[in-house]
Amino acid sequence: MSAAPTNEPTFRESVDLMFNRAVSIMDLPPGLEEKIRVCNATYTVRFGVRLRGRIQTFTGYRSVHSEHMEPVKGGIRFAPSVNQDEVEALAALMTYKCALVEAPFGGSKGGLCIDPREFDAHEMEQITRRFAYELAKRDLIHPAQNVPAPDMGTGEREMAWIADQYARMNTTDINARACVTGKPLNAGGIAGRVEATGRGVQYALREFFRDKRDMEQAGMTGSLDGKTVIVQGLGNVGYHAAKFLSEEDGCRITGIIEHDGALFNEEGLSIDAVREWIVKHGGVTGFPDAAHTAEGAAVLEEECDILIPAALEGVINLGNVHRIKASLIIEAANGPITAGADDVLRNKGTVIIPDMYANAGGVTVSYFEWVKNLSHIRFGRMQRRQEEARHELIVSELERLDEMLGDRWSMTPDFKQKYLRGAGELELVRSGLDDTMRIAYQSMREVWHEREDVTDLRTAAYIVAIEKVAAAYRAKGL
Numbered sequence: 001m002s003a004a005p006t007n008e009p010t011f012r013e014s015v016d017l018m019f020n021r022a023v024s025i026m027d028l029p030p031g032l033e034e035k036i037r038v039c040n041a042t043y044t045v046r047f048g049v050r051l052r053g054r055i056q057t058f059t060g061y062r063s064v065h066s067e068h069m070e071p072v073k074g075g076i077r078f079a080p081s082v083n084q085d086e087v088e089a090l091a092a093l094m095t096y097k098c099a100l101v102e103a104p105f106g107g108s109k110g111g112l113c114i115d116p117r118e119f120d121a122h123e124m125e126q127i128t129r130r131f132a133y134e135l136a137k138r139d140l141i142h143p144a145q146n147v148p149a150p151d152m153g154t155g156e157r158e159m160a161w162i163a164d165q166y167a168r169m170n171t172t173d174i175n176a177r178a179c180v181t182g183k184p185l186n187a188g189g190i191a192g193r194v195e196a197t198g199r200g201v202q203y204a205l206r207e208f209f210r211d212k213r214d215m216e217q218a219g220m221t222g223s224l225d226g227k228t229v230i231v232q233g234l235g236n237v238g239y240h241a242a243k244f245l246s247e248e249d250g251c252r253i254t255g256i257i258e259h260d261g262a263l264f265n266e267e268g269l270s271i272d273a274v275r276e277w278i279v280k281h282g283g284v285t286g287f288p289d290a291a292h293t294a295e296g297a298a299v300l301e302e303e304c305d306i307l308i309p310a311a312l313e314g315v316i317n318l319g320n321v322h323r324i325k326a327s328l329i330i331e332a333a334n335g336p337i338t339a340g341a342d343d344v345l346r347n348k349g350t351v352i353i354p355d356m357y358a359n360a361g362g363v364t365v366s367y368f369e370w371v372k373n374l375s376h377i378r379f380g381r382m383q384r385r386q387e388e389a390r391h392e393l394i395v396s397e398l399e400r401l402d403e404m405l406g407d408r409w410s411m412t413p414d415f416k417q418k419y420l421r422g423a424g425e426l427e428l429v430r431s432g433l434d435d436t437m438r439i440a441y442q443s444m445r446e447v448w449h450e451r452e453d454v455t456d457l458r459t460a461a462y463i464v465a466i467e468k469v470a471a472a473y474r475a476k477g478l
């Protein structure tokens with residue numbers, strides 16, 4: 001549920017306010033600004049499923065924000081709080097996100113009002129298939145028109161059901177698997193999709209720490225190594241981001257906030273141990289080796305270098321923003337900071353790496369999955385062994401040198417093994433994701449540092465994204 005106080009703008013209004021701030025300093029033709037901002041269409045469906053001896057009615061949405069490129073793309077969320085305003089806000093963010101990272105899609109989003117914890121796997125399958133049927137028969141799931149993906153409350157399992165449902169309804173569609181992304185590997189998925197959004201958060205932070213000017217803005221020095229991190233939500237996105245940052249970049253995860261409270265340990269928490277505990281016990285309560293606070297959101301206000309909200313929207317709002325101490329916030333979740341809180345933080349000098357960029361790793365790897373499905377071949381399949389054979393030539397020359405030079409020179413012990421291995425799908429996906437995250441960050445950074453009227457990364461991100469959408473409309477003659 002959105003934690004924003006009721007006197008603040010809704011999530012969709014917040015996104016519009018941020019959009020308006022950016023367009024007010026852009027030079028767009030009259031009317032185009034409104035065309036880009038408004039949501040094209042939202043489909044609401046109410047359907048019944050016979051469960052436990054009675055018919056239960058569910059409400060779902062699929063919103064299409066912009067079709068300047070097709071297919072449109074965006075996740076499907078399963079949560080009790082799903083509503084039209086939220087789905088439309090998320091669809092708008094998808095438009096800007098895809099433009100920013102140059103994924104060739106328009107923006108869309110879907111949601112089903114449901115608490116998945118109330119149903120067993122078989123019931124969830126019946127509900128998901130029925131929802132997918134309702135959307136697919138209106139082309140709101142379609143490889144060329146609308147391609148969903150996982151979001152809060154959904155994952156590989158639901159995507160596999162959706163893909164199968166579409167395939168059953170379109171038995172001769174050779175591209176049926178491309179109707180949805182985030183599928184398991186054995187059902188047409190791609191290596192590295194599950195970790196992609198969290199991995200993208202890691203790559204985003206690495207890029208931030210490559211530039212002294214950016215660090216200075218946040219009053220930081222050095223690198224990610226040794227930085228303290230608090231993460232909210234240890235689901236798909238939060239878990240992977242926290243795991244990679246602690247295991248590969250030397251960050252210390254001091255706080256983890258979940259739906260049933262928060263854990264805090266100045267020495268750092270083991271992400272896998274906490275995740276295992278959550279899977280076993282349904283929450284963080286009772287986890288040993290850390291202080292537990294029932295009022296989880298209070299831990300957002302603890303001292304840390306980097307704050308990673310990775311659960312819900314509106315969690316940093318006018319009610320708590322004045323107590324937020326982190327000088328760098330990376331929005332792994334969509335919309336975790338309300339427009340009002342964003343103003344306060346911006347004026348205070350807190351650096352915010354905005355959602356539309358920070359969590360774009362998911363859609364980026366979804367794009368790779370879609371391309372894989374359409375090309376019907378796994379990445380690397382043609383080149384890998386040829387690459388290895390060429391590397392073999394160099395290694396055998398080096399081995400000859402090694403012999404000739406005796407004690408004077410030798411190859412580093414694991415060089416041969418590392419160099420000989422051609423890239424498999426996972427390495428290629430990570431490389432493509434890293435490249436995408438770096439290039440998109442650099443495009444925001446350029447606007448942020450070079451335009452005097454831009455003082456934050458969010459406005460910079462909107463400007464880059466809106467310019468790209470506007471260019472697509474111009475190319476169409478609009």
Ligand code: NAD
Pocket residue numbers: 150151152153154197232233234235236237238257258259260296310311312313332333334335359360362363
């Ligand atoms: P998820 O369902 O896997 O995880 C969400 C986590 O948040 C769960 O562990 C849940 O218990 C926790 N949570 C729920 N209520 C909470 C509360 N009040 N306080 C603290 N934690 C709470 O969802 P996800 O896929 O990780 O998505 C999280 C966010 O990231 C969403 O905003 C989503 O839109 C965004 N996102 C996800 C993806 C993706 O690929 N999955 C891509 C882009 C953006």
